Amino acid sequence: MMNGIIYGCPRQFQESLPFTHPGQLQGDVINLDFAFVANLKGENEVISFVRNPQESKKKFPGELTIQMYNFKSQNKPFIIFEPGNRMHYVKDRGIGSRGLARPGGCNHWPVGQMLCDGRTVQAGRQEGASHSFPRLSYIESTPT
Helix, strand or coil: CECCEECCEEEEECCECCEECCCCCHHHHEEEEEEEEECCCCCEEEEEEECCHHHCCCCCCCCCCEEEEEECCCCCCEEECCCCCCCCCCCCEECCCCCCCCCCCECCCCCCCCCCCCCCCCCCCCCEECCCECCCCEEECCCC
């Protein structure tokens, strides 16, 4: 990456993450229908945790620029991107046999105080991050 240019055009990387506090499970923070996406035309769809994402028949609208988490809280944070950007990896997510009854998926960020390989939570003893939206997403700015 040189001067913000990657692969020949400017890109802005963005990843939203829900956090769990020590002792919290993902299901304490987020719903199975965990996020909403929309475009400026008013077309929208929900992203869900499902047993088999390959069987999902959802058709996500084009030109998505709005995303909002469906937290189990009064607050529903959202982000709106400038038109011309694109979201990637917008799809239903797989859910294991424990569902959301487990700690966050990664406890290496924001603080990695205990020995951890940085990929999986072994216990809910500290803050954790779970299920990015969209996972490893990036927003691509088209050159003008």
